[in-house]
Amino acid sequence: MTEAQAEHLLSVAxxxxxxxxxxxxDPSYxxxxxxxxxxxxxxxxxxxLLLESGxxxxxAKGIGRGLLEAVDDWIEAGGQYLGE
Structure with missing residues (x-):
């Protein structure tokens, strides 16, 4: 999808x-x-494991904590296994 197409979809939505x-x-970033x-x-x-690493x-640990929180929130919110 181009940037123009994405902007158009956002406008319509x-x-x-x-x-x-x-x-x-930007997918480069x-x-x-x-x-x-x-x-x-x-x-x-x-x-x-990263957070326990010396x-x-x-x-890296700060970023890891943020990512862990996001992943954990999704799992705890009821993220399902495929096929459920």
């Missing part, structure tokens, strides 16, 4: 009766992942 809002991001529950649990386990720096 914003004019809909429910007024959906959103924003575009942002990674968007659509992961299933198994992948989220694996990511959580890896982040926990070799991880303060910045």
């Amino acid at each position: 914003g004019e809909s009766p429910i007024g959906l809002l959103g924003s575009t991001v 942002f990674l968007s992942l659509h992961i299933d529950r198994h992948s989220a649990e694996t990511l959580k386990a890896a982040l926990l 070799s991880a720096g303060i910045e």
Whole structure:
């Protein structure tokens, strides 16, 4: 999808009766992942290892805590396994 197409979709969504809002991001700077529950649990386990690591720096651990919170929130909110 081009940036112009994304902006058009946002405009149309914003004019809909429910007024959906959103924003575009440059994929050169942002990674968007659509992961299933198994992948989220694996990511959580890896982040926990990072946070327990003595070799991880303060910045890496801060970022790791933020990512862990987001993943954990999704899991706890009822993120389902595929096929449920």
